[in-house]
Amino acid sequence: MENIPEQPQQEATKEVPATPEITAPVSAPESAAPGSAQIAVPASLIDQVIGQERAVEVIRKAAIQRRHVMMIGSPGTGKSMLAKAMAELLPKEELQDILVYPNSDDTNNPVIRTVAGGRGKQIVAAHKAEAKKKTQFRQTLLMLLLLGIAGYAIITMQLLMGLIAGAFVFMALRYSTPREEAMVPKLLVSNDTKSIAPFIDGTGSHAGALLGDVRHDPFQSGGLETPAHDRVEAGAIHRSNGGVLFIDEINTLDPHSQQNLLTALQEGEFPITGQSERSSGAMVRTEPVPCKFVMVAAGNLDAIQGMHPALRSRIRGYGYEVYMAESMDDTPENRQKYVRFIAQEVKNDGKIPHFDQSAIDEIIREARRRSNRKGHLTLKLRDMGGLIRVAGDIARQENAPITTAAHVTTAKKTARSIEDQVSDEITRHLREYEMTVVEGTRVGRVNGLAVTGSDAGSVLPIMAEVTPAQGASGTVIATGMLKEIAQESIKNVSAILKKFTGKDVKNIDIHIQFIGTYMGVEGDSASVSVATAVVSAIEGIPVRQDLAMTGSLSVRGDVLPVGGVTYKIEAAAKAGIKTVLIPRMNVGDVLIEERFQSMVTIIPVDSIEDVLKIALVPENSDGFPIKLKKMAMRSTAMIAEVPAINPSTA
Numbered sequence: 001m002e003n004i005p006e007q008p009q010q011e012a013t014k015e016v017p018a019t020p021e022i023t024a025p026v027s028a029p030e031s032a033a034p035g036s037a038q039i040a041v042p043a044s045l046i047d048q049v050i051g052q053e054r055a056v057e058v059i060r061k062a063a064i065q066r067r068h069v070m071m072i073g074s075p076g077t078g079k080s081m082l083a084k085a086m087a088e089l090l091p092k093e094e095l096q097d098i099l100v101y102p103n104s105d106d107t108n109n110p111v112i113r114t115v116a117g118g119r120g121k122q123i124v125a126a127h128k129a130e131a132k133k134k135t136q137f138r139q140t141l142l143m144l145l146l147l148g149i150a151g152y153a154i155i156t157m158q159l160l161m162g163l164i165a166g167a168f169v170f171m172a173l174r175y176s177t178p179r180e181e182a183m184v185p186k187l188l189v190s191n192d193t194k195s196i197a198p199f200i201d202g203t204g205s206h207a208g209a210l211l212g213d214v215r216h217d218p219f220q221s222g223g224l225e226t227p228a229h230d231r232v233e234a235g236a237i238h239r240s241n242g243g244v245l246f247i248d249e250i251n252t253l254d255p256h257s258q259q260n261l262l263t264a265l266q267e268g269e270f271p272i273t274g275q276s277e278r279s280s281g282a283m284v285r286t287e288p289v290p291c292k293f294v295m296v297a298a299g300n301l302d303a304i305q306g307m308h309p310a311l312r313s314r315i316r317g318y319g320y321e322v323y324m325a326e327s328m329d330d331t332p333e334n335r336q337k338y339v340r341f342i343a344q345e346v347k348n349d350g351k352i353p354h355f356d357q358s359a360i361d362e363i364i365r366e367a368r369r370r371s372n373r374k375g376h377l378t379l380k381l382r383d384m385g386g387l388i389r390v391a392g393d394i395a396r397q398e399n400a401p402i403t404t405a406a407h408v409t410t411a412k413k414t415a416r417s418i419e420d421q422v423s424d425e426i427t428r429h430l431r432e433y434e435m436t437v438v439e440g441t442r443v444g445r446v447n448g449l450a451v452t453g454s455d456a457g458s459v460l461p462i463m464a465e466v467t468p469a470q471g472a473s474g475t476v477i478a479t480g481m482l483k484e485i486a487q488e489s490i491k492n493v494s495a496i497l498k499k500f501t502g503k504d505v506k507n508i509d510i511h512i513q514f515i516g517t518y519m520g521v522e523g524d525s526a527s528v529s530v531a532t533a534v535v536s537a538i539e540g541i542p543v544r545q546d547l548a549m550t551g552s553l554s555v556r557g558d559v560l561p562v563g564g565v566t567y568k569i570e571a572a573a574k575a576g577i578k579t580v581l582i583p584r585m586n587v588g589d590v591l592i593e594e595r596f597q598s599m600v601t602i603i604p605v606d607s608i609e610d611v612l613k614i615a616l617v618p619e620n621s622d623g624f625p626i627k628l629k630k631m632a633m634r635s636t637a638m639i640a641e642v643p644a645i646n647p648s649t650a
Contacts, residue, residue, distance in 0.1 A: 073324025352392020
């Protein structure tokens with residue numbers, strides 16, 4: 001980061017102290033790639049995947065050996081694309097059609113047969129043709145018999161008897177002769193049009209769609225019932241026989257379905273039965289149906305906790321587990337891969353113009369911003385693909401022959417996430433009711449910063465107040481829907497308070513309030529803000545309100561790095577805040593939009609002493625630095641008083 005002072009040095013005065021202006025770095029992407037129109041798009045899906053080299057290697061190995069794979073990572077990192085690519089890579093084998101036949105011995109136990117792919121339709125067609133011939137012959141015979149009865153009745157003038165006899169014969173033949181169409185087999189799985197292994201996406205399937213089902217029959221008697229075998233429906237596990245079954249968010253499957261899925265993986269076959277206990281189909285159970293598939297399971301990190309332990313053990317024992325990367329190094333080679341990704345998105349969409357070099361550079365710059373890591377490019381390519389398509393739509397709307405940087409810049413304002421839009425709305429709401437203060441000073445009030453979703457920042461006002469203890473000892477009371485990590489960070493702040501105030505906190509209650517946290521607070525990035533607010537409240541020293549801060553705080557008072565600093569800084573700028581304190585280790589992660597660069601000054605800090613020196617505005621400006629120094633010396637003295645451990649007795 002350019003123009004960042006090594007350590008902010010300034011004397012605190014009664015006036016709001018000035019801060020050195022810092023300009024966020026905006027370096028042009030070092031890419032010499034041509035426009036996307038000149039980039040060749042690979043034909044195979046596996047070669048189109050970028051940034052997931054380890055996952056690609058695993059998929060190639062797993063395809064050759066027909067191993068199961070579980071991919072864990074953030075949405076949009078290419079899990080479904082890799083699963084489809086695996087279907088292309090599976091060894092070419094003879095695909096099978098699966099037929100279900102009626103069972104003359106037990107109608108509730110249909111018979112399963114497998115034939116070569118494409119033969120199933122021929123067999124069913126031949127059976128239908130034979131059944132049609134028999135039906136036509138029976139109908140012709142019945143018609144001749146009825147005509148004979150009618151003729152005899154007319155000749156003998158016994159029309160009533162002839163009518164009764166004709167009805168009797170018709171009903172007798174109708175219910176006594178077999179229904180030929182009921183004996184025609186049903187084609188459960190057809191692979192006649194597939195040249196590669198089947199790929200079936202079973203994400204979100206209920207038990208019947210995943211494991212197969214037997215349809216309910218409203219007419220269960222009287223000769224009108226549908227044959228049991230004709231009501232059998234194949235599940236995703238059967239349709240993926242010989243191919244790939246992909247299940248995203250694997251933990252959303254209920255335990256019963258996961259247990260049956262495990263059985264199918266182990267046995268390679270699974271009978272179809274009715275999934276509803278109240279349905280007539282529950283009485284039907286087919287012979288085991290082949291389902292020798294390769295399973296590719298996917299999900300976020302929480303998917304591991306929701307998985308059936310035996311199912312995960314099966315995948316680990318007979319396959320691979322892969323964690324999907326969320327970013328890749330910002331190197332010339334990887335930037336060239338990003339150019340190819342743009343070309344792929346343009347080709348796959350088919351309705352947007354190609355990107356010129358300026359548009360490519362802007363996309364790569366946005367990829368840097370969204371990575372939230374210095375020297376990296378984001379691999380959340382679904383979101384980046386959405387930005388590419390919106391930019392292309394804008395270019396098409398303007399009848400432009402090619403997409404430029406101006407279109408991409410406009411698209412970034414248009415293709416904003418819901419969280420970003422909500423954050424802006426909340427900011428306007430807080431400013432309207434003066435809940436976000438950006439001028440003057442206040443005691444016990446700090447403008448913290450937070451991230452909403454994955455790409456939106458927001459200003460998080462934090463207030464602190466000190467009251468006499470109501471119980472035997474003082475407590476820290478925090479409100480604002482704090483979640484587990486946020487609550488733990490408040491406990492760490494207690495250690496800082498004892499260190500920097502030197503006061504007995506056993507006799508006071510410290511109240512901390514997070515303002516406007518309607519969706520809760522998680523993480524420890526507000527701990528610097530909390531500590532500053534509490535120190536201000538205890539010491540009665542005002543805090544600058546034109547300043548916001550973010551950072552995690554160790555129990556030793558070190559300011560540690562946090563995520564989303566770029567979005568937090570931009571949120572502060574939009575709220576009218578002039579200065580932002582960030583951890584020094586996050587300096588390389590800052591890549592704010594050009595329109596915000598002149599609106600905000602960024603100051604890196606290393607410790608809570610740095611934060612307090614800049615944020616607090618004491619009345620005794622001459623004595624405040626001395627007091628801070630005594631705080632640090634008090635901490636050092638406390639450490640020195642700890643008795644050393646004798647190695648010989650340890």
